[in-house]
Amino acid sequence: MTPAQMQRLFAGFSQVDAEVTRRYGGTGLGLSIxxxxxxxxxxxxxxxxxxxxxxxxxVRLPARVGGGPG
Structure with missing residues (x-):
């Protein structure tokens, strides 16, 4: 991606590549969500x-060490 596309990547309802959007569809919410x-x-x-x-x-998420739920 170009630097301009990277700036819009996590914006809701924004598609960084109109060609891909026309071909495959999508709302532009995936990375925002x-x-x-x-x-x-x-x-x-x-x-x-x-x-x-x-x-x-x-994706980096904290890990819970040592047990089950709660």
Whole structure:
């Protein structure tokens, strides 16, 4: 992705690539919702991208050690 596309990546109702949107559809909410969920759980979501080479999405969430629910 380009730097301009990266700036819009987590914005709700925003598509960074109109061509893909026309071909496959979508609302542009996926990463926005994913970021909210990660933050609600005390984590974060990151995207690394090199234009023309591809992108990697990473999610970091805190782990609960030592037991079951509660």
């Amino acid at each position: 994913s970021r909210r969920l990660c933050r609600m759980m005390g984590g974060e979501i990151f995207v690394d991208s090199e234009f023309g080479a591809g992108s990697t999405v990473r």
